[in-house]
Amino acid sequence: MSRHARAVVFAYHDVGVRCLKVLLEAGVEIGLVVTHQDAPHENIWFESVAETAALYGLPCITPEDPNTEAVLERCRQVQPDLIFSFYYRQMLKEPLLALARLGAYNMHGSLLPKYRGRVPINWAVLHGEHETGATLHLMHPKPDCGPIVDQMAVPILRDDTAHQVFNKVVVAAEMVLMRALPALLAGTAVLRPQDLHQGAYFGGRRPEDGRLPVDAGTQALHNLVRAVAPPYPGAFLDILDPVSRQPRRLTLLRTHILAPAGAGPCQAALAIGCATTHDASGLSLVLYAADGGQLQVLACTLDSHPWDASQWKQHWGAQPLNALAG
Incomplete structure (x- = not known):
């Protein structure tokens, strides 16, 4: 050479x-x-x-x-x-x-x-x-x-x-x-x-392109989370805080498919809540997709602050909350 x-x-x-x-x-x-x-x-x-x-x-x-x-x-x-x-x-x-x-x-x-x-x-x-x-x-x-x-x-x-x-x-x-x-x-x-x-x-992607569609299926939601996970801006959804009645932003950093499409009843819209799981903590945030699948949320933030299932249950109980339409 x-x-x-x-x-x-x-x-x-x-x-x-x-x-x-x-x-x-x-x-x-x-x-x-x-x-x-x-x-x-x-x-x-x-x-x-x-x-x-x-x-x-x-x-x-x-x-x-x-x-x-x-x-x-x-x-x-x-x-x-x-x-x-x-x-x-x-x-x-x-x-x-x-x-x-x-x-x-x-x-x-x-x-x-x-x-x-x-x-x-x-x-x-x-x-x-x-x-x-x-x-x-x-x-x-x-x-x-x-x-x-x-x-x-x-x-x-x-x-x-x-x-x-x-x-x-x-x-x-x-x-x-x-x-x-x-x-x-x-x-x-x-x-x-x-x-x-x-x-x-x-073309290029913008941070606002990370919004999770409320009608998306389980695999598509998981793919979007993976595609924009840190160091990229992250995938997100907005929920209405049942206490303050103000919109809050959840940014999902890592997810794992708990149940594939069709494993549960189809949802009218994307929802998230805490549920009992088989991991060490026994409690996880779970994303319920429109096609009946479920995603375990392994890491997320609420309004840019770390957030987990125990905090969710303490503030809002176990009732899932629907994602707000973008």
């Missing part, structure tokens, strides 16, 4: 850090790292590309727009053989992509062509997929549609949260890049076109 190959790396997040380290391990000369300033109101739970670049003495910039003439000129001065985008959040336009003699490549967190676009891991969990993965592909001006260099699948277990799946995808991305690099640097990589009819684009 050549130690004279030069790259410009656009990167952010854990995937950005790990893939940047793969390039360094492989002896690729990193002429420039481009990353983001951390947003002041974002929950920064992931590693810093900027700190990693500083640790290894790599030149690093954080432009608001990577497609300006100033950034283009900085990249042009590197004379890159390769350009990489590892979880960088903005699209790179054709003038940047054309600078790379051996091509410009992106690492995407799904098994393309499935789940093109934003937050693909969250969408995969939300839709109840049993696997996802990491895909390295040639970049085009349109997102996530270029031919595939390599990809690797990881399993999604039935109670996995999106964060747990993301940690698997980080390792898959690292492995995909490591095994693809020799052919990329030699200019001999064999790429295969995507059949875009086998997948679709998905």
